[in-house]
Amino acid sequence: MSTSGMLQSVFKDRGQPGGRVMPFVIILLVVTVLASALNLLTPEGSALHVSTYTITLLGKYLCYAMLALAVDVVWGYCGILSLGHGAFFALGGYAMGMYLMRQIGDRGVYGNPLLPDFMVFLDWQELPWFWLGMDQFWVAMIMVLLVPGVLAYVFGFLAFRSRVTGVYLSIMTQALTYALMLAFFRNEMGFGGNNGLTDFKDILGFDLQSDTTRIVLFLLTAGFLCAALLTSHWIMNSRMGKVILAVRDSEARTRFIGYKTETYKVWLFVYSAVIAAIAGALYVPQVGIINPGEFSPINSIEVVIWVAVGGRGTLIGAVVGALLVNYAKTRFTAILPEGWLFMLGALFVLVTLYLPKGLIGLYSQLKQQLGAGKPAAAGTGKSSSAAKTEGAGA
Numbered sequence: 001m002s003t004s005g006m007l008q009s010v011f012k013d014r015g016q017p018g019g020r021v022m023p024f025v026i027i028l029l030v031v032t033v034l035a036s037a038l039n040l041l042t043p044e045g046s047a048l049h050v051s052t053y054t055i056t057l058l059g060k061y062l063c064y065a066m067l068a069l070a071v072d073v074v075w076g077y078c079g080i081l082s083l084g085h086g087a088f089f090a091l092g093g094y095a096m097g098m099y100l101m102r103q104i105g106d107r108g109v110y111g112n113p114l115l116p117d118f119m120v121f122l123d124w125q126e127l128p129w130f131w132l133g134m135d136q137f138w139v140a141m142i143m144v145l146l147v148p149g150v151l152a153y154v155f156g157f158l159a160f161r162s163r164v165t166g167v168y169l170s171i172m173t174q175a176l177t178y179a180l181m182l183a184f185f186r187n188e189m190g191f192g193g194n195n196g197l198t199d200f201k202d203i204l205g206f207d208l209q210s211d212t213t214r215i216v217l218f219l220l221t222a223g224f225l226c227a228a229l230l231t232s233h234w235i236m237n238s239r240m241g242k243v244i245l246a247v248r249d250s251e252a253r254t255r256f257i258g259y260k261t262e263t264y265k266v267w268l269f270v271y272s273a274v275i276a277a278i279a280g281a282l283y284v285p286q287v288g289i290i291n292p293g294e295f296s297p298i299n300s301i302e303v304v305i306w307v308a309v310g311g312r313g314t315l316i317g318a319v320v321g322a323l324l325v326n327y328a329k330t331r332f333t334a335i336l337p338e339g340w341l342f343m344l345g346a347l348f349v350l351v352t353l354y355l356p357k358g359l360i361g362l363y364s365q366l367k368q369q370l371g372a373g374k375p376a377a378a379g380t381g382k383s384s385s386a387a388k389t390e391g392a393g394a
């Protein structure tokens with residue numbers, strides 16, 4: 001499909017919940033550019049100044065929004081409830097973290113130009129084979145895409161060809177991320193054990209503590225999120241997307257009319273895993289650390305809550321849900337640190353019971369009701385005017 005055809009599909013389906021993707025993308029880009037300008041161009045004492053801390057926090061939220069989008073692609077549109085996308089997010093983050101660790105060189109605590117500090121501390125004598133080449137940015141970026149993509153393909157091929165669905169598939173994805181978490185906690189794996197990878201200095205020669213670098217990372221994250229939104233919207237409005245929706249609604253019927261449903265599910269799963277991995281790679285240089293805790297199954301379950309709150313199967317809803325819930329988490333963990341998880345669970349239950357289509361679905365429903373009320377009001381005004389005319393004539 002040409003670029004014009006892709007843009008036409010982006011502007012289509014505005015009547016559907018979350019269908020207005022392009023206006024949302026424009027608003028998102030304007031807000032990120034405005035926040036960046038207010039950080040760079042206004043003095044710190046100004047009421048309009050956006051602090052570098054806020055920019056970093058917003059960048060983290062956008063990474064989470066990409067992760068939520070990845071889950072919504074497979075859950076909202078194909079009915080695959082994955083509780084393991086945190087694993088793809090973490091793998092992408094570790095690939096970026098390995099590159100950033102190699103960039104430290106002899107500036108580490110132990111001054112070893114080749115081995116990261118944790119390897120020197122653990123008395124490693126040489127760099128493991130899987131760390132070779134990770135000092136090159138292009139190699140690291142290939143690994144960001146390749147490792148999660150291959151893992152998603154192998155897992156999806158075995159699971160979907162075996163026709164594992166429903167809660168059994170969810171348990172398998174959760175088991176996958178839990179197994180990876182246990183493996184990465186081990187020091188002998190060569191990924192930093194409990195502490196993970198941290199103390200990063202620079203990326204492509206630019207200081208990670210610099211305000212300008214933070215701004216660039218923030219803008220890049222917004223750009224990748226918008227690109228993922230547009231690409232996902234285009235896919236879901238393509239022929240492949242129609243088949244994916246048919247698989248979600250009735251896989252048996254779709255298979256009966258001749259489609260290899262497992263093929264569509266596998267490649268959609270790989271696509272969503274790659275989005276999650278890119279989000280993880282953008283997350284690490286902004287937050288400054290990656291550790292095995294990112295593999296925790298609780299993190300993957302949280303992502304599902306973000307999507308449910310925003311509205312699954314809408315794309316925009318996943319982004320909105322991730323931004324709102326994480327902002328609330330930042331605020332309320334300071335106020336109610338011990339009660340936040342209970343609040344999050346209660347929020348998920350309430351949304352499931354009373355807002356099955358999430359906040360975007362609620363917005364669309366209210367908009368339809370208001371739109372249905374306008375013609376009636378106009379009709380009433382017309383009949384009233386006619387009545388007055390008739391009365392005057394009498």
